[in-house]
Amino acid sequence: MITGQNFIGKTRSAQGSIHFSTYNPLKNERNQEQYFEATEEEIDQAVTLATSAFPAFRESAGAERAKFLRAIAEEISRLGDQLILTYCRESGLPEGRAIGERGRTLNQLQSFAHFIENEDWRHPVIETADAERQPQPRPDLRNVLFAIGPVAVFGAGNFPFAFSTAGGDTVSALAAGSPVVYKCHPMHAGTSELVASAIIKAAENTGMPDGVFSHLHSQGTTVGQQLVVHSGIKAVGFTGSMAGGRALYDLAGQREEPIPVFSEMGSVNPVFLLPDALKTNADSWAVKFASSITLGAGQFCTNPGLLIGIAGEGLDQFASTLSTSLENSEQGTMLHPDIHQNYLRCASTQKKQPNTRIVSDPGESDKNYKAAPVLLTVSGHDFMQNPGLQHEVFGPFSLLVSCSDLEEMLDVVETLKGQLTGTVVGEMAELSQNGELVKKLQSKVGRLLFNGVPTGVEVSEAMQHGGPYPATTDSRFTSVGMRAIYRWVRPVCFQDCPQSLLPAILKDTNPLSINRKVNGKYTDHPL
């Protein structure tokens, strides 16, 4: 049931007087429900409760938290059609996408549950004492990762499930043992409240301390700002715009106690098209990229917004087929009138950039909030002169950069800012010959793809969804995949600790029967 209230732990709360509603872009109308923006007092209550839940949650066994995550998946499934319908009427996205994204979110919960059941992810390292060591005896040292404390998570507008309430940031923090205070995205407050109710139910059913999860509604930026500067918050996870992600990063850095912020702010995901690939397969690559550019109305942070090739017949053919494919592709409804407005404005800015030329632009759609795909082109030389051409246009937009030769293509790589992904399309032989391009591109990205499209992010241990700034605020971490958990943990070293006070994971007897690094060698034996 959608009540419009916040969750302070398991307790529903609506102390404030500011209301807002969500929007149905398909019907071009406001949805009926009213949501109560969280007050500063409610924010404080949520963080205080998270802080009191933290010690027990941190000490809970991985297997217990795994049960909690699986119960969340179960409760989300139980929400059934109501959840899917709410998702669709708050996002304008089609039912198939909603169901697919729910599946991805449930899988993500299951994958993290599996990952933390075996606690070796906490990297236990044991070095036993050596009383004879010269010049000083060596102490007994045992090191293992523990949760860092309550985490503030900000939901993404473009993924109401997978990067939101029970999405990657929340699930990785809960998996680590860090309570989450979630700042709901105002565009899908109803979807979010339903998912939050599933998390709360799962927490109760699996005996988690009250406060491991709270859910705050907010329309503007105030709630998020107040949350990030609250002294009880120890880290922040954010997926969204450059402006928002950087603002939170700056705010967190100015606290008396600065805290780590992982902001994933998107990128233009450059694609390098090598000549032989276009000589033989210009059409099929064009069709694939048209589909990647328009997927989800282009509202993906891995959307290929920059296509870089070498001038010639192959690139002309690619551009022509891409243009036709874009024009023929079905236009998707954007998430919100504001998002659509922003798309039109940003695309228009790029069209006006000096020396760009329109390849494909069907003009503004007659249907409200449908996104018409736009393809521009510019020379490599002009691209390098104008950093503004690297700005992300959130929507089905791409810029085709036509380089005079391979040298210029290498220069283009050098000018690129940090990216989530970089892609190289080429025939096997030319790929091998272009190791330098690949190496240069590797320096700029978190994920390097070959002969594929960047949209579609696997949830697994080998994934890297992150990259040098401005893709994220810390390239050393990922926000997708199991290793996202390492954002929310810190090592604690126990020196000469009596067995009775050691956490189970570090005891001589190895009661968890896990693989530990003992005096330099991995073993699951007791000491």
Place this chain on the structure above:
Amino acid sequence: MITGQNFIGKTRSAQGSIHFSTYNPLKNERNQEQYFEATEEEIDQAVTLATSAFPAFRESAGAERAKFLRAIAEEISRLGDQLILTYCRESGLPEGRAIGERGRTLNQLQSFAHFIENEDWRHPVIETADAERQPQPRPDLRNVLFAIGPVAVFGAGNFPFAFSTAGGDTVSALAAGSPVVYKCHPMHAGTSELVASAIIKAAENTGMPDGVFSHLHSQGTTVGQQLVVHSGIKAVGFTGSMAGGRALYDLAGQREEPIPVFSEMGSVNPVFLLPDALKTNADSWAVKFASSITLGAGQFCTNPGLLIGIAGEGLDQFASTLSTSLENSEQGTMLHPDIHQNYLRCASTQKKQPNTRIVSDPGESDKNYKAAPVLLTVSGHDFMQNPGLQHEVFGPFSLLVSCSDLEEMLDVVETLKGQLTGTVVGEMAELSQNGELVKKLQSKVGRLLFNGVPTGVEVSEAMQHGGPYPATTDSRFTSVGMRAIYRWVRPVCFQDCPQSLLPAILKDTNPLSINRKVNGKYTDHPL
């Protein structure tokens, strides 16, 4: 030979007009050599050279960099007596300490060399493709850590070897494959230049690209600031004061491209003395802590600046013996007149804090720059009222907090700020009964010690030298021990990458014969 010049890679350079000299506190005189403060142009040259050296250095084999680190150790050893003499006349520290610290630094180089020879520290994870997977095929994903880019390292005043030129930050960055631009500490510029010459020689002899290490002299804060805001610098390592560490952190966060800063800023290292331990062993604990407090004239970031006990005979006995031991201990010369002045000022501030009482204070020493140990006491209640009592006094100072009972001791833990270490001294039975105290203390520290003193930091994989703010700016990392390397690396994921373009560590054939996580299981077999 000490020339006073900077090293821009292997080239000596002295373009500036600002000179300074170091100080010999033992002789109370300036040392003769003049050092040329690096100019903005020299800083830019050093960073540019580091940037150009980076791609090759990043791709170099761990075994090659291990040779480089071992060659550094060898070249430092070759500097022989001249290095030790320079160290002593720039720090006032005794020869034994210089030799001991050199040994520790050489061991550190050897340990990192050993650690990176086997590249499994880079966490290679391989997930092979699955064309049949539903609803989408699974791509081939391979993830491994690479160096992040040129790192700016700031040397510490109190460890001219171990936390300076070839110290933990430098060696962990070089081990990772990140070039280092080193900002020399002005108090031991000669020592630093000698060590720098050893690093440069080692780099040349082992074929490292020019620019993997540069060495910049500077007297004030300008060079450091210019270095941290240079766009070519990708991370910062700092050991030193709270003011300095926070200033660099803030500066780095305000860059157009913000970069991670690991500032280790020290702490007061609280020690909890449980009653039974003092009932039986007050005297021997007092002697041990007197020695820890005065070690190196108290100029250690792990100096026990806060001793917390429960009022009673045991604590009285402890205080009395501690006081006598401190008064009888030999006074060490402080590193520099300014450090000595700062010690007197900070200790004096604490003496004037309301409701503190002097237990031991021999008054200002008649010998120049000798540090007279100071012990104050305050009640638990008054301690909790006054956050100023938690300020670090850099030198042989400690504050004894006398709690009324165990409850109050638990409240004191709650009020503590983040710390590098926390210590509990107790008999086995009382330790087991005080699990709550231990857990609360664990929340505040990076390293938790039992029945020992916090001074003395083991260089090993299990060490954690870091902790919640203000001990450091990022509790998720350590600056001592092998895991310090993880500050300077970031993951890169290769999706569907042809074998010929994969780095050796991720190739099917496993040419490095290392342990990799392949489809969820560790194996050193080829695929």
